[in-house]
Amino acid sequence: MSPVSTASSRLIYDALKASGIRLMSALPETWLVHLVRMADEDPDMILVRLAKEEEGVGISAGAHLAGVKSAMLMQNHGLLASINGIVSCAQLYRIPLLMLISYRGEFGERDPWQTEGGAVTEELLRALRIPFSYLGEQTGRVVAV
Template sequence: MTDAPPLSTEAAAWPAQLYAALKSAGVRHASYVPDAGHAELIRRFQQDPEAIEVMLSTEEEGVALACGAWLGGMRSVVLMQSSGVGNCINMLSLPAQARMPLLMLVTMRGEWGEFNPWQVPMSRAVQPTLEAMGMTVLRVEAAQDVAPTVAQAAAMAYGADQRIAVLLGQKLLGAKTW
């Protein structure tokens, strides 16, 4: 893999703004399958003594953990890559049927500048699949829109017991090279 070009100041700032938006919304628990697109956000959760972060072996575990965190009085976010959405389909029935809030942040692959053709089919299926499971899907393509979109997604999820997924577009994250 080759090194990515340096990020602009704005592109480098959005992960910190995203973390601040989650903290402001009272999110203290994060579960994730390791992902380069979420690396800075994961690092911030790991370094926060007031936060709990859990590495998953598969994405659907994060849905169950988010529901359990909610039952225990804690707000949670599930971090995953678009290819992991397919692993969650059956588990998404739990928060839907129990009317529990769910906040997911999904880094997209298979879009702008994708080098791996295996990522493309799932990227096309992410939004319609999540919507078919009753989730509201919001999409972010620009760095300046990340924090306000996630703040509103958290307000929708935790203020009205909704299931919300925020898709972070591949153009925002940058194309991976091989």
């Protein structure tokens, strides 16, 4: 796996906008950097820069209550850091969260500190009953958001 290319990021970003996403929250993120930049440069998109990923849950919850569709951008380690907010806010009050999570720590990962989080990401999502799917091989189109 490697960082999302500019072209793939554009496909994803355009699909998010077409689905009505108007707010994104993110930390500086190396694999999703192009998506963050696109949101930052788009006057029609609100980009909320976070100090830690769990804040994104509160931002997305508030956006939902205000009628604004949002997306959280993070690495899978950010998912690990967000569990309390996901469970005690979003799941408890049935607030939808769209999380775009870069999957770090697979076999061949260049950064060894990423491997532990990568080893538990799927099991964690299943344990929390969070449906997920992968954006896999480049097909030149986005199937669903």
